[in-house]
Amino acid sequence: xSEFSLEVFQNEFLADGATTMDAIVTVTASGGAGGAAAxxxxxxxxxxxxxxxxxxxxxxxxxxxxxxxxxxxxxxxDGVQFAVVAGGEVxxxxxxxxxxxxxxxxxxxxxxxxxxxxxxxxxxxxAMSTWLLQAADLFASSTATIRxxxxxxxxxNREDPARLDDAIRSCVGQFQADCRGVGTDWIVSExxxxxxxxxxxxxxxxxxxxxxxxxQRLMESAMNRGVAAATLRVWCPxxxxxxxxxxxxxxVEDLTGRAVPINPLTSDFPLGAWGDEERDYHVSVTVPAxxxxxxxxxxxxxxxxxxxxxxxxxxxxxxxxxxxxSARINPEVAHYxxxxxxxxxxxxxxxxxxxxxxxxxxxxxxxxxxxxxxSGNDGTVKLLRKVVDVEDPATGTVRIRKxxxxxxxxxxxxxxxxxxxxxxxxxxxx
Amino acid sequence: MSTxxxxxxxxxxxxxxxxxxxxTLMAVPAPAPPSPVPVPGDDDGxxxxxxxxxxxxxxxxxxxxxxxxxxxxxxxxxxxxxGSLPKPPVVSPAASDVAPDDDAxxxxxxxxxxxxxxxxxxxxxxxxxxxxxxxxLGVPPRxxxxxxxxxxxxxxxxxxxxxxxxxxxxxGPPEDAAVSHTHASLLREGDGWSLVDHGSTNGTYVNxxxxxVPANTPMPLKAGDRIYLGAWTKLTLELHPDQPN
Numbered sequence: 001x002s003e004f005s006l007e008v009f010q011n012e013f014l015a016d017g018a019t020t021m022d023a024i025v026t027v028t029a030s031g032g033a034g035g036a037a038a039x040x041x042x043x044x045x046x047x048x049x050x051x052x053x054x055x056x057x058x059x060x061x062x063x064x065x066x067x068x069x070x071x072x073x074x075x076x077x078d079g080v081q082f083a084v085v086a087g088g089e090v091x092x093x094x095x096x097x098x099x100x101x102x103x104x105x106x107x108x109x110x111x112x113x114x115x116x117x118x119x120x121x122x123x124x125x126x127a128m129s130t131w132l133l134q135a136a137d138l139f140a141s142s143t144a145t146i147r148x149x150x151x152x153x154x155x156x157n158r159e160d161p162a163r164l165d166d167a168i169r170s171c172v173g174q175f176q177a178d179c180r181g182v183g184t185d186w187i188v189s190e191x192x193x194x195x196x197x198x199x200x201x202x203x204x205x206x207x208x209x210x211x212x213x214x215x216q217r218l219m220e221s222a223m224n225r226g227v228a229a230a231t232l233r234v235w236c237p238x239x240x241x242x243x244x245x246x247x248x249x250x251x252v253e254d255l256t257g258r259a260v261p262i263n264p265l266t267s268d269f270p271l272g273a274w275g276d277e278e279r280d281y282h283v284s285v286t287v288p289a290x291x292x293x294x295x296x297x298x299x300x301x302x303x304x305x306x307x308x309x310x311x312x313x314x315x316x317x318x319x320x321x322x323x324x325x326s327a328r329i330n331p332e333v334a335h336y337x338x339x340x341x342x343x344x345x346x347x348x349x350x351x352x353x354x355x356x357x358x359x360x361x362x363x364x365x366x367x368x369x370x371x372x373x374x375s376g377n378d379g380t381v382k383l384l385r386k387v388v389d390v391e392d393p394a395t396g397t398v399r400i401r402k403x404x405x406x407x408x409x410x411x412x413x414x415x416x417x418x419x420x421x422x423x424x425x426x427x428x429x430x
Numbered sequence: 431m432s433t434x435x436x437x438x439x440x441x442x443x444x445x446x447x448x449x450x451x452x453x454t455l456m457a458v459p460a461p462a463p464p465s466p467v468p469v470p471g472d473d474d475g476x477x478x479x480x481x482x483x484x485x486x487x488x489x490x491x492x493x494x495x496x497x498x499x500x501x502x503x504x505x506x507x508x509x510x511x512x513g514s515l516p517k518p519p520v521v522s523p524a525a526s527d528v529a530p531d532d533d534a535x536x537x538x539x540x541x542x543x544x545x546x547x548x549x550x551x552x553x554x555x556x557x558x559x560x561x562x563x564x565x566x567l568g569v570p571p572r573x574x575x576x577x578x579x580x581x582x583x584x585x586x587x588x589x590x591x592x593x594x595x596x597x598x599x600x601x602g603p604p605e606d607a608a609v610s611h612t613h614a615s616l617l618r619e620g621d622g623w624s625l626v627d628h629g630s631t632n633g634t635y636v637n638x639x640x641x642x643v644p645a646n647t648p649m650p651l652k653a654g655d656r657i658y659l660g661a662w663t664k665l666t667l668e669l670h671p672d673q674p675n
Contacts, residue, residue: 238451239452257645296448297448300445300448354590360605
């Protein structure tokens, strides 16, 4: 069973009259055994592979998809229930052949599945709503509680966007999905919408050869999740309000809109399945003003594994007339506020670039470069440098490059939400 | 064990560290000598020592119990010493220019055409200090007529890649880049309109409020209400009565 620990980073001091309290809550889980969940039949995995016509041009793509699917199947542990869905204009369950139930992984079924996917053929259109609904149907036939899908596509969804939105809505809470796009003909915002709603990640696989390794990696992390459903529970005192709850590491994801009210003072934020990992959350609340000297609890943040509270952190507020104390910004809060701003600037900068507004794009990507350099987010700096020429990272003076590779632009977009922890920067905390 | 604890403000709390209702610290040592001397020696009991309760005063505004140690009513924020409610809006645009401030719309059936006037508000822009967005000069207000019924009227910025094409589009020119692509919507409700913010990045403000409207919660509007969003955008909801002719 996983052990969870929570830690709070905040400056608890508020100036007289101040009402906004920000805190970073770090949640660490250790000792979780994904293997136990698999053996107990608690885990289910559905591979969704795009088999639309575009996957055959270049033909390396469908061949790479077959190899990658086989690699992913190899990574499925014994006892895990699984299926492979082929996605076109409609989705078909490619394996198991009887179509409506999941197979239980062992040497025999893995072999059969690999044999099946070696015959995956491309042809037809792309209607992702049907893919998701097919996966949801398969999961619904299972009693597994840890439900994960990997979706691979190479193209744009070719159906009424409303149908995809409806499908996403009906899949929320049913399973989690990591989405990968191969090549550069798919739409980042489309896959991000799916991944974000289904509590997964989105990324680009620039060339077919990289598919296999990526699928192995994805499967490994999926198989290591031992806790089916973790929940962040946030309590605020009467008269207070949650401004936002945001995951800030390993990547930025706003959870505010996912709040499920438990009672007038408490909301739950579903976090999905957990393995041995660490995630950070930024909680911002507005509390009623109090007199100098008063201490109150601004938020009680609990972590639930299933229905059980397994950890708790207290976000306090203490009003003071010591301006030096109240003016200090907690380094973790400052850092993650910057990382969220970084992600927003990249996405808005790329958006501006697409619509031909180079001026806005330059400002936004310049600001992003400045933030990424200052916070030591080297991965993002590297991606930014493929899109802009950096003249002065300190002031964020950049020029948009004339020769931007589409894959680089998409990689920057999909990875814009990746964050680094405090202290990663060479210059941090001086 | 379900010991009920009482916090210094008189709430019954399920938590022993901070009150589960108002968040007040529970384990404050009583400042004054407690009149009913707590029985010492029982270390396993709740650590909270009940504070002698002064005569209970009620908040004149919301009738909740007032905490004598607090400057304000813990529930509604009323200040008994000045007799005022929490800070009046700072946002009040020096531009009381457009505010037809009479909500005295009688019970007469409301008929007419609802419109939204899109304008750039200098006072609001100056308060926001969004360096990345310039204040658009010399832009005449736009009037957008709202439909009689039907789907929500989207407020945001159009984007081909995100598939947004809101009826009230701040993508410009001039663009207000601080408006989210899917920012908010106006919902037809009965004779009037409500505003709902879709969890926008920078929030939506109605009239003279300093706090953004809560996300995903419809807020009823009336004719003359001002909606502030982005770096400089002001939307004014107006009802143009039907001209009998």
